[in-house]
Amino acid sequence: MSRVPAVLVALVVHLFTLAFVAVGVALVAAAPGFPPAWLLGLFLVAVGVMLRPRLGRVPPDAEVLPEDEAPFLYGLAARVAAEAGVPRPLVAVHDLGLGATYERVGLRRRPVLTIGLPVWLALSPSLRVALLATACAQDRLDDGVIVGGAKATLAEVKVALFGLGANEVRQRAHLEMAMTLGAWAPKTAYETAGWFGRMLGWIVGWPAVVAGAVLDRLTRAATARAEAGIAATAAAVAGPDAIAELAEVITSRSYLAPMQAAALRGEDVTTIRRAALDRAAVREMTSGDPGPPVAVLTESEHVDQELRVHYERAVRGLGLLS
16 A cells, blocks of 8 residues: 555655756756856756666676676576576675675666675585575565665665764864964865755755655555565575574674684685585584585585685685674
């Protein structure tokens, strides 16, 4: 019942965006020789661009793998996606990712499964299936182009205007300059940007907050059902015990410190992976889990061979994680 009102609110958000661009262009066209019209018009167009719908995209620091370079990984991802009831995805890897996501990107809403290499390198074969199942099940949270685009737009506005605190580095630099030069300290772009930010906040900030709250309320029930469906779908694909163990591993990040220490000692990917499997075997013995079948183990080894070059690059960046 709340789907139609949610779509209507989302359409209002998108029309609001178009209105800024249209009014800005109209001001410039009406008075091309009047500089204030250009300033105000460009300002309104810039606001419209900031409010543009976000259709999703592959993270810039993730790499989409060609299927012919990783056929075993693509095959595993396709099987898990089919069991989860979602479309077959493209597969991307993230050198510093500590999880996995399944997202629709672009106008065509192409599904992309992004896998964080540090956690993937650390997981046992059964937990790898659980990770992919949990990620694929997240497709239930997709609100579509209209509502999802509006939500993403409003979230961007909220973070841009209210979610980020003052830039401490610039504030400290300005304070030190003022203490040194006194009245001669120049006004920096920090104050100018702050003034524009406050003006922009009054224009679009509070309407965006209200629209976001309304959309969240209208989609709350559907989101709750989707979240419950994520847990049920992931458990049906990988088993409830594997999902529970994965949640503990992801939350505790207990795998990260040993891998970082191994990387600092200069150990290679093969040694790091073997140690991770040893730790996984200890967890399985403790929990009484018999472990994955031989076919799954073999497939996981083939995947590791396909990703070896990417692992080596990811291991070099392990020190950046905390």
